[in-house]
């Protein structure tokens with residue numbers, strides 16, 4: 001059985017009765033003031049804005065050089081895709097594929113699918129392939145590893161700076177921002193997107 | 208949740224959530240995030256676009272060492288651009304390198320900019336581009352004054368020796384050949400390097416080399432309008448009366464070649480030469496310091512006798528001054544005389560005649576443009592006055608000949624053909640040849656002497672002489688001996704006759720004593736007569752009576 005009219009606070013386990021929210025309203029726990037849910041419109045707006053920002057930053061992060069090394073007049077710089085391509089040569093192919101998947105494909109899918117779903121949701125419509133998109137959003141979330149990449153870049157900069165001059169390029173900064181944005185997006189409970197749908201449809205889809 | 212489901216079938220009404228309204232602006236605030244991100248992105252794009260300079264294309268023979276996206280373009284070791292792509296030209300003869308110049312290097316996309324690849328080079332004039340062994344090749348750039356925009360360049364295959372704006376001057380040298388010189392070869396002044404060879408190219412008609420050199424400031428002011436340049440490559444070995452002399456500019460020039468210049472001593476115009484001034488490049492220092500030869504004139508001579516010892520390059524001498532050299536010696540055949548005359552071609556440098564040349568040249572009007580006719584006109588009266596060429600022996604040991612021009616007072620008249628080309632100068636047999644002729648004459652005369660008859664006569668004479676001598680030996684000499692013996696006897700008796708105890712000697716002494724006595728008596732008589740002249744008439748008076756004894760004694764001793 002489900003009680004769609006009830007809501008439980010995640011933090012203090014108290015149960016509250018749902019009430020309809022107008023635009024720009026937030027439902028809070030009466031005991032611990034934690035945010036229980038937002039007006040779907042506000043929630044969608046926030047998420048879409050973040051997703052849009054993430055999309056822009058993703059482009060910057062992939063287009064501009066991540067790291068630039070120079071030694072005795074010889075220098076080299078590469079952006080994310082170039083480094084992945086360099087890694088994929090020869091025996092590093094598998095590592096390269098994994099890196100490509102976790103650093104490029106998954107974040108891209110995350111942003112694209114979420115953006116797709118949100119744009120339609122904001123217009124109070126159900127996006128084509130909504131269920132498919134939502135399922136895949138949930139599945140690929142653990143595989144987004146931009147923060148790991150960022151750590152790797154940091155380690156490389158620290159380790160290499162003793163031997164040659166290393167400069168973090170704009171791509172590294174963009175990646176850092178992208179990591180923050182993706183974390184923020186992932187923190188949002190996309191399940192609320194299901195709610196505007198009728199309970200029946202939702203149940204059907206869940207089965 | 209399950210607890211409640213179990214405990215109460217009809218749960219009590221729950222308190223509703225507390226609804227908080229947020230300000231409209233705070234909801235819209237979230238859109239700032241994508242806006243800021245977009246602004247940053249656009250900013251980056253604009254920055255990239257703004258910092259993007261002109262795109263140029265440079266063609267090279269090879270793209271060795273160049274890498275798209277990596278190879279830099281540098282000017283004075285400052286990066287001014289990056290190679291964007293490298294592709295083969297349509298006909299595959301060269302590569303086209305596309306370069307993104309940076310915004311502030313737009314001045315390098317002008318007409319007189321030059322590009323070349325800096326890579327390690329090992330040459331006789333040194334090693335360059337060692338740094339690129341580690342860093343990889345890069346494209347060097349140099350721009351000029353031009354503001355004319357140009358997008359497509361032909362890359363130099365080797366770095367230019369001088370980059371634009373270097374202080375110094377550029378000069379052009381005209382040379383017959385380049386020798387062992389090469390681009391970058393040093394230019395020396397008093398044996399220090401003051402510049403280098405920048406470029407060289409052949410004349411359009413292929414007759415001369417134009418060698419461009421660059422002399423760095425401040426040494427460029429030592430290049431004066433009267434400076435002489437010479438090729439200082441290799442070793443200059445000189446053997447003269449002063450002994451063996453070895454001349455080199457530096458050890459490096461022996462191997463790699465080099466140029467040197469100096470202003471000849473003496474009062475000269477020492478004004479610094481202008482930029483791009485032209486000079487002649489001489490083969491060696493002697494040539495450079497010799498007075499200029501000017502344009503040579505060609506003369507031809509015809510010798511009837513052998514010219515063994517006359518080589519091409521032998522001197523042509525006029526009263527001790529070398530005025531030219533032998534250019535060719537060829538054999539000819541005279542059909543009429545059935546002889547093999549030798550045709551000697553010589554070059555004469557009129558300027559070597561000094562003032563004489565100038566003065567004579569003034570005598571002949573410059574009107575005719577035909578050099579040959581002018582020369583013929585000039586030489587004709589001289590030939591009439593006895594100007595002849597002679598092959599003389601310069602060195603008795605080696606038999607080397609040289610051509611001497613001289614006026615021979617007793618020269619036989621020769622018809623001079625002013626229309627001959629080249630002008631032909633009449634010749635006369637050389638001094639050595641004349642000597643030879645005289646010797647031959649003497650020998651001939653000796654040959655004509657009747658030596659056999661003389662010998663025969665001499666022989667009979669000697670036989671007669673022999674006979675005569677024998678006669679002397681056999682007949683004359685014994686008689687001679689006897690004669691000598693006789694003579695000896697005569698001499699012995701003569702000796703006896705005159706010895707002290709000989710009767711002749713005794714008689715002689717007695718006679719002399721008698722004569723002495725007679726002479727004394729005579730004196731006594733004369734003395735008496737002096738005192739008593741009357742006694743001649745009267746006779747001697749009677750002696751007076753004796754008065755004293757001494758007087759008597761004196762008188763008595765005297766008679």
Ligand SMILES: [Zn+2]
Nearest residue numbers: 009012029032
């Ligand atoms: Zn609570």
